[in-house]
Amino acid sequence: MKFDCIVIGAGIAGLSCAAFLSKAGKKVALVERAEKPGGCFSSFQYRGYHFDSGIKAVENAGLLFPMLENFGIMDKLDFVKNRVYAGFEDKVFSMESDESLLAYFDFLGERFPESRSGIEDLLKEMEELNSFMGSLSGMSGPLYGKTTFLTKLKSIPWFFKNGKKLLGFLKKLKYNNVPFRDFLRARILDDELVSIIDEPFFDGTPAFFGLAYPTVFRDYFYPKGGIERIPLEIAEFVRNTGGTVLTNTEVTKILLERNLPVGVVTDNGDELKASFIVNAADAKRLYNRLLPENTLDKDFMQRLNRAQVSDSVFSVFMGVDTPPENLDKHVEHVIYVPVAAKYCDYESPDYFKTAGMEISIPCLRDPSLAPEGKTGIILNLNTTQKAMNGWGKGISVEEYERTKEEVADDVMANFFRPYPSLREKVEFRIVATPFTMEEKTLNSGGSITGWNYHPSETFPLRDFMKMKKSINTPVKNLFQVGQWSFDPAGLPVCLITAKLAADRVEKALG
Ligand SMILES: Cc1cc2nc3c(=O)[nH]c(=O)nc-3n(C[C@H](O)[C@H](O)[C@H](O)COP(=O)(O)OP(=O)(O)OC[C@H]3O[C@@H](n4cnc5c(N)ncnc54)[C@H](O)[C@@H]3O)c2cc1C
Structure with missing residues (x-):
């Protein structure tokens, strides 16, 4: 079977990439080893109960909803607001408003009075970052619409109003290389309090994300019917636009000729042909198992295999x-x-x-x-x-x-x-x-956000300014998207890299 592009893995990144390509009229095959698409967006049913086995609610981040609208499937998904609470001992505090968030930190301040000034520092930093992010909310990401003269014109008053906040925000990007725990330790005396605040975050989470969480939590939604509704609807869109979705099918080899992809082999022995391949699954597996041996140089492989997963x-x-x-x-x-x-x-x-x-x-x-x-x-x-x-x-x-x-x-x-x-x-x-x-x-170590969040232990790019390059691999016409493409990853990185790769393939195919 011959395709324009083969996408390996139907997690949210592979689905999104395949959907953009099939919408653009490209002949795409999306290959997924599980019986249903979803990956870390999966759910299962047991004795009449519905359980989400991966992500529990989704952040729009100015990306997800515009993308679903772009595919014309937003109205097939009935999203409800997902309210996030912070709980400690037997109490819970809503994170929905600044007031309730302050009530939580006031409560912590009473429990740890010697750390009050540290809490105030933390809240000040959070407020500066989140006030800018708040100005962004409601604006959809520029990825999915056409930038016209009118949209540029409309953005001028926005820049006048928010320019100062934007500068403040750019300064805060320095916190992308500081673990949130270290950031807290430098301000908060009590180790127990540091642990309480840091607890929900993965080891090595950048302070930038720790500080941004009030805005992120307020941007969480849940699709009625459960998380798996999202991958199922996108897969349906791929099929309806002429794409092929193969489930229960694992890619076991990528075929190269003169160092360029020509197709893949699957676990049932089929060969699918395409000159563009997008890997939307584990990168360690891609380089160690799917590509022919000795495709990549020793240094690259050593760096890859030394890097830690999240x-x-x-x-x-x-x-x-x-x-x-x-x-x-x-x-x-x-x-x-x-x-x-x-x-x-x-x-x-x-x-x-x-x-x-x-x-x-x-x-x-x-x-x-x-x-x-x-x-x-x-x-x-x-x-x-x-x-x-x-x-x-x-x-x-x-x-x-x-x-x-x-x-x-x-x-x-x-x-x-x-x-x-x-x-x-x-x-x-x-x-x-x-x-x-x-x-x-098949994510190494059962990783749920790809590479380790610690800058010294990771593998891919971490520089937001160079994000466009994060989808490149050493093999031309083979791209990496999703949680193994950029660090620190999560849903927004999956959506951005999926679109970047779809654009590259579409442009190359003409
Ligand atoms: C419990 C949990 C909570 C989370 N919470 C958040 C959160 O609050 N916010 C956030 O942003 N992110 C969160 N994440 C992370 C986010 O869900 C993931 O980073 C993202 O969904 C990864 O998507 P992906 O498409 O890159 O990869 P995956 O979802 O891992 O998809 C990869 C797919 O590829 C398939 N596959 C692998 N190898 C092959 C092969 N050789 N052939 C065919 N198919 C193959 C797999 O079966 C899988 O379906 C959470 C994740 C989990 C599990």
């Missing part, structure tokens, strides 16, 4: 015999810290006894996502494959299962602090480790 996730999916209206807290999405604890590293055996978690309750956004009178709850904790002594996975299946269940017990004990009435109501739980994540997505 954190992964430990998840508990629970079915609870209680209607959502009877929950101790009627909130859909909480970033929760159970106790004030010193910084505890992921590899410590005690990490899960105090670790913070993301709590997500799908049926509080869409009641149809749990059986009548019941509630499905998801707990997510940042971790790695090295934690818990490699989860006992190298030892035996029994050891792995035992470790998983023990960790789930610790995590649930903490979850019951703010939800005490649910202790006796859990009907079942399903537990997933970073190995589950790797098995489902």
Whole structure:
């Protein structure tokens, strides 16, 4: 079969890239090894409950909605506002307004009076960055529309009004190379307070993102029907515009002739031909397994294989015999810290006894996502494959299962602090480790945002100004998009790189 372009992996990046190409009339094949598209945007159903196994809500970031509108599928997706709360011990605080955010920091200030001035510094920096980001919200990204003389003219008054804030924002880009934890430590005396504030973020998260989170959280939405509605609708769009979506199909080799791509081989032995290939999956796997041996020089391979991947996730999916209206807290999405604890590293055996978690309750956004009178709850904790002594996975299946269940017990004990009435109501739980994540997505180490956020341990570009180059690989006409293309990654990077690659391929094909 001959195509203009083959896209490997139907996560949000591969789907978006394939959709732009098929919309432009290019003959595209999107190849996905799982039975459904989605990757880190997947959901699953169990006993009538709907669970999102990857991302729990999406930030628009001036990118997602304009892209869906560009594909004409926005009205097929019914997004509801997703309110994010900060939880500590048995309390929760909304992050929806400046007032409620201040109430949270006031509460922390009372608990840690010696760190009050540090909290004020932090809030000042947050306010400066977020006031600019607030001016941006509502503006759609320039990626998906045509820049006309009229749009340029319209932006002039915006620059007059926001020019000063824009300069302040550009200055804050320096925080992209400072881990949020270091930023906090330089201002806040109490280590426990640093841990509480830093808890929701991955190890090495740049201060820029830590500071921007109030704006990001207020920009979160949830599609009725669950997260998987987004990939399913985009895949449908690819098909409707003439593209081919192959599921249950894994790319096992990329074929090169004179160092240029000519196609791929799949696990069922088929050869798909194309002179452009976009890898929207793991980059370590691309260079180590998919490309012919010795395609790349030793230095490149050494640097690649030395680089570390980002954190992964430990998840508990629970079915609870209680209607959502009877929950101790009627909130859909909480970033929760159970106790004030010193910084505890992921590899410590005690990490899960105090670790913070993301709590997500799908049926509080869409009641149809749990059986009548019941509630499905998801707990997510940042971790790695090295934690818990490699989860006992190298030892035996029994050891792995035992470790998983023990960790789930610790995590649930903490979850019951703010939800005490649910202790006796859990009907079942399903537990997933970073190995589950790797098995489902083929992302190295079960990574959920690609490369490690620490500048010294990463592989790809980190410079926003050079982002256009992040999709290049050493092989001409082979591009890398998604969470393995730029660091630090997440949904916005996936969408931007998908569009950049689609534009490059489209232009080259003419
Ligand atoms: C629990 C969780 C919470 C998150 N929260 C946030 C958040 O709040 N904000 C944010 O911005 N980001 C968040 N993220 C990260 C974000 O979801 C991911 O960075 C993003 O979805 C990655 O998309 P992707 O398309 O690059 O890769 P993936 O989603 O990993 O997709 C890659 C796809 O390629 C397929 N594949 C791999 N190899 C092959 C092959 N050889 N042949 C065929 N198919 C292949 C895989 O099966 C997979 O479907 C979260 C992720 C998780 C898991």
